[in-house]
Amino acid sequence: MTDRSLADALTGRLIVSCQAPPGDAMRDVDTLVRMTRAARDGGAAAVRVNEPAVVAATVAAVDLPVIGLWKDGDTGVYITPTVRHALALVDAGAAVVAADATARPRPDGSTFAELVTAVHEAGALVMADVSSYDEGREAARLGADFVSTTLSGYVPGSPQQSGPDLALVAELAAALTTPVVAEGRIATPAQAAEALAAGAASVVVGTAITAPTALTRLFVTGLRE
Template structure:
């Protein structure tokens, strides 16, 4: 799928992240496939999924583009950290590979540009997950087809926030030179609409839709006895 075709397919629309953290009961391939089916039935334009096995299973069962990634580790650059991880995600059927494009060193010493080149050669697109405007602008200059605010508030040098980083969305939309995807702490339909109003090309929502454990914990905490 070409960048223009995919960009048009997700323009102004919702991408649902069908993932679950290690140890969560939802971290089960067939369960995540069902979540993706629900997302499709509800009107999602694409699915974001983690791991070659899950990407392949969703791609085989759901008629939507899959933005695939491969989380390996839990510190430093761990969202599709190397070319090897990226190509495995492409082989699994992802139309787009999401990868960390922050300025932090990659675990194999490689460069983000190497990953972009390899993924494009394999026939897929690249979504750069960034935390700052400078990272997003640089990622687009290095060939990323989309830039996402995924890592804002989650890495050193990026201030923690309670809600979505709409200021970063707006800054990137004005300067990145690539379609900007708003992702991170978008918890309500109103926040998703605000992201589009601030210049986002499309919006990713995960926890607020697909994470019953986290949502239950939120309600339980609000009702906890003093």
């Protein structure tokens, strides 16, 4: 599938992030693949999954585009931080590699531009996870095929808010021809629709669909309050 046809297939559609943090009961390859199958059955246009093993298993089991990332660590640049991580995801079958495209230094001294080049040469596309308008514009200039607002609110200097950063979605959508993907703290169908109205080409939802531990904790906390 070409970048244009994939972008067209995702336009106006939902991407479901099927992940689980370390130590979570759902962090099991078979369980995560079942999540992706459930997302497909519910009408998702693509899935976003973490680590090469899960990418490979999902590609084998689900007839949807797979957006792969590799979280290595939990501070600084840890979402697909190096070219090595990116190419491992391509080798596992990811159609799109999602990677941190913030202005922060990468752990091996490489650049986001080098990652984009390597992934494109390997035959896959790149989704740039950004936290700001400037980062989004720079990622598009460097050749990212999608720009996602994933990291807004999780990087110092970006807005700290309980809901999605729809202002950033709107700013990027107005400035870029590259498809903008809304991701981060989208908790309801209404918020997902608002993201499309703000100019997002596609919407990623994770926790609100695929994180029973986190959702249970929210209810428990609510009852205590």
